[in-house]
Amino acid sequence: MVQGKAAGRKALKRFLPLALFAALAVLLYAGFSLRDPHLLPSALVGKPFPPFDLPVLGGGNATREALLGEPRLVNVWATWCPTCLSEHGQLLRIRAETGLSVLGVNYKDDPAQAKRWLADHGDPYDFNIIDAEGDLGVNLGVYGAPETFLLDASGVVRYKHVGAIDAAVWRDKLEPAWQALAAPR
Amino acid sequence: MKRHPRRTTSVAARRRLRRLVPLLGAVAGVGASAIDGFDLPNAEVAARYQRALAEFRCPKCLNESLASSGAPIAVDLRRTVRRLLVEGKSDDDIRKHLQERYGDFVLYDPPLRPVTWLLWFSPLVLAIALAGVLAHHSRRRPASTTDAERALARQLVEETVGTTKNHAPEGG
Incomplete structure (x- = not known):
C-alpha cells in the first residue's frame, strides 16, 4: 500500500x-x-480623427472640418514607400468602382516628388494633406506607411488597417466596415 | 612622369576610403540622434526627457526604447516628447499622450488590466505554488517514517557509534 x-x-x-x-x-x-508582433492594436478606433491644420498638395490648407460629411478612407502614403505603390492600384479601383471618398496623407515626403508620383501612377485622392514633419502621423499613431483609416461622416475613426490594402483586405475588412457605416441603425 | 605603381594603388585605396566617410557619418548620426535634446530649458527637464525616452518603446522596432532607436518614427516621438516637455506637460501627461496614440505597446511598464493579469500575477502564483509544494514536502517527510523505523534507526546509530569510535554517524 x-x-x-x-x-x-x-x-x-x-x-x-x-x-x-x-x-x-x-x-x-x-x-x-x-x-504578428509588428501589428499594434490601434488606439484610435472609436475616437475622432485628430485636429490638424496643414497644407494641401497643389495649394491651400485643410483642417479636420474638411474630412466631415461622408465616410472616407484616409490613406497615409509616401513616394519612398514601396508598399504604397503596390497598394495603389487597389485604391484606384476602390475609388473608381465604389465612389468611396479617398483622402491622402502624404507622409514625410517631398511634395514635388509626390505630385510627379501621382501623375505617373494615377490619383485616387480627393486631396492630399501634406504631413512633411510627421506630426499628424504621430497624432494618428502611424508607425509606418501605408496605413489606412476608415472615417465615418462625423470624422470618427471606425477602422484602421496597417500595411497594404489588396483585394482581400478590401473585401474582407474595409468594405464590410464601410457597409456597416452606411447601414441604418 | 613615371608613377610608382604602389603609389597609384594607395591613391585608389584612399579614394575608396573617402567614399566611406559619409557612411561613417550616417553611423555616427544614429548614435547622436539618441542624445539630442539640447534645446530643453534646463537640466531638470533634460533629465526628465532622458528618463521618458527609456520608459517608452519605439513602435516600429519591437524591442528598442525611444532612447536607443534610430528609426524615423522614434525621431518623431522624441521630438513630440521634447515639445510636450517644453510646453510644461507632466510626466503623466506625456505618458497619456503617447498611450492615446500608440496604445500600451509604447509603454515599457505595462498597466494592470485583464490582458496583463498573466504577466503581473504569474510570478506571485508560481511563488505560492512553490511554497505549497515545499510545505507539502516538509510535512510529509517525517510522517513517512514510522515509530518502529525510527527506533530501528536509533538502534543502528548507537551500534555504529559503539563499534567505530572515531567516526561520526552518517546522516540517514
Whole structure:
C-alpha cells in the first residue's frame, strides 16, 4: 500500500517536468505565433480623427472640418514607400468602382516628388494633406506607411488597417466596415 | 612622369576610403540622434526627457526604447516628447499622450488590466505554488517514517557509534 503510493508519486515526479514543458511550449507557441508582433492594436478606433491644420498638395490648407460629411478612407502614403505603390492600384479601383471618398496623407515626403508620383501612377485622392514633419502621423499613431483609416461622416475613426490594402483586405475588412457605416441603425 | 605603381594603388585605396566617410557619418548620426535634446530649458527637464525616452518603446522596432532607436518614427516621438516637455506637460501627461496614440505597446511598464493579469500575477502564483509544494514536502517527510523505523534507526546509530569510535554517524 505504502509502496504503491510511493510508486505513484515517483511516476508523478517523472512526468511533472514533461507536463510543465508541454504547458510552457503551448504558452510560448501561442505567444509567439498567433499574433504578428509588428501589428499594434490601434488606439484610435472609436475616437475622432485628430485636429490638424496643414497644407494641401497643389495649394491651400485643410483642417479636420474638411474630412466631415461622408465616410472616407484616409490613406497615409509616401513616394519612398514601396508598399504604397503596390497598394495603389487597389485604391484606384476602390475609388473608381465604389465612389468611396479617398483622402491622402502624404507622409514625410517631398511634395514635388509626390505630385510627379501621382501623375505617373494615377490619383485616387480627393486631396492630399501634406504631413512633411510627421506630426499628424504621430497624432494618428502611424508607425509606418501605408496605413489606412476608415472615417465615418462625423470624422470618427471606425477602422484602421496597417500595411497594404489588396483585394482581400478590401473585401474582407474595409468594405464590410464601410457597409456597416452606411447601414441604418 | 613615371608613377610608382604602389603609389597609384594607395591613391585608389584612399579614394575608396573617402567614399566611406559619409557612411561613417550616417553611423555616427544614429548614435547622436539618441542624445539630442539640447534645446530643453534646463537640466531638470533634460533629465526628465532622458528618463521618458527609456520608459517608452519605439513602435516600429519591437524591442528598442525611444532612447536607443534610430528609426524615423522614434525621431518623431522624441521630438513630440521634447515639445510636450517644453510646453510644461507632466510626466503623466506625456505618458497619456503617447498611450492615446500608440496604445500600451509604447509603454515599457505595462498597466494592470485583464490582458496583463498573466504577466503581473504569474510570478506571485508560481511563488505560492512553490511554497505549497515545499510545505507539502516538509510535512510529509517525517510522517513517512514510522515509530518502529525510527527506533530501528536509533538502534543502528548507537551500534555504529559503539563499534567505530572515531567516526561520526552518517546522516540517514
